[in-house]
Amino acid sequence: MRTIDINSDLGEFADELHLESDRQVLNYVTSANIACGFHASDPLTMTKSVRMAKEAGVAIGAHPGFLDRENFGRLPMDMSPEEVKAIVLYQVGALQAICQAEGVKLHHVKPHGALYNMAAKDEALALAIAEAVAKADEDLILFGLSGSLMEVAAKTKGVPFASEVFADRAYEDDGTLVSRSKPGAMIEDESLAISRMVRLMNEGVVESINGREIPLAADTICVHGDSPKALAFAKALREAMESLGAI
Secondary structure, X not given: OOOOEEEEEEOOOOOHHHHHHHHHHOXXXXXXXXXXXXXXXXXXXXXXXXXXXXXXXXXXXXXOOOOOHHHOOOOOOOOOHHHHHHHHHHHHHHHHHHHHXXXXXXXEEOOOHXXXXXXXXXXXXXXXXXXXXXXXXXXXXXXXEOOOHHHHHHHHHOOOEEEEEEOOEOEOOOOOEOOOOOOOOEOOOHHHHHHHHHHHHHHOEEEOOOOOEEEOOOOEEEEXXXXXXXXXXXXXXXXXXXXXXXX
């Protein structure tokens, strides 16, 4: 059985309740994607999140998104590849500086929300993100949707790539994520979500929202840290992967 990484998007809310939830989730994931101040977060929350991830021994990643706090970076924006490259480099650089100050190295970059989904289908945007990552640090790993144009862009720019799958999201027949605006986009049943990931690890396939079997490569599994059941889900997924010998 090959090994798998479990990642979660953290540091997106500044209040102590959410930060404590993040701290607990860090006990069960192996990578943390920390919001970089555009779609959410602020410099102090970023610093606190880096410290918590360091304390937990979890790999730290930048989670850059569109500058659209009102919509949490989840709506598409019309930006040129040059602009996308600039905003990604800006956000990654900010978290790099905090990591350096805290004595830890930035490990990876995972785009957020609409930026992530757009780049999965838009070659020019995917290349812009991959180039920004390469410029920031050629050793940074780019996390992107499994089988998407992000993987092609990473190879083109010589950037290490990790194929990401989502435990709690439904898939379209083409391997893209079902839009959050559609019914069934989020898989609320914890046991179903975990059984899907167990099958993916064993058989290399996941069932689409229409019942089609889709082959997916998986290097890292995302658990959304902003869901009400994030902690329980992260714990259950970690235990399932450990039982397979994948962690």
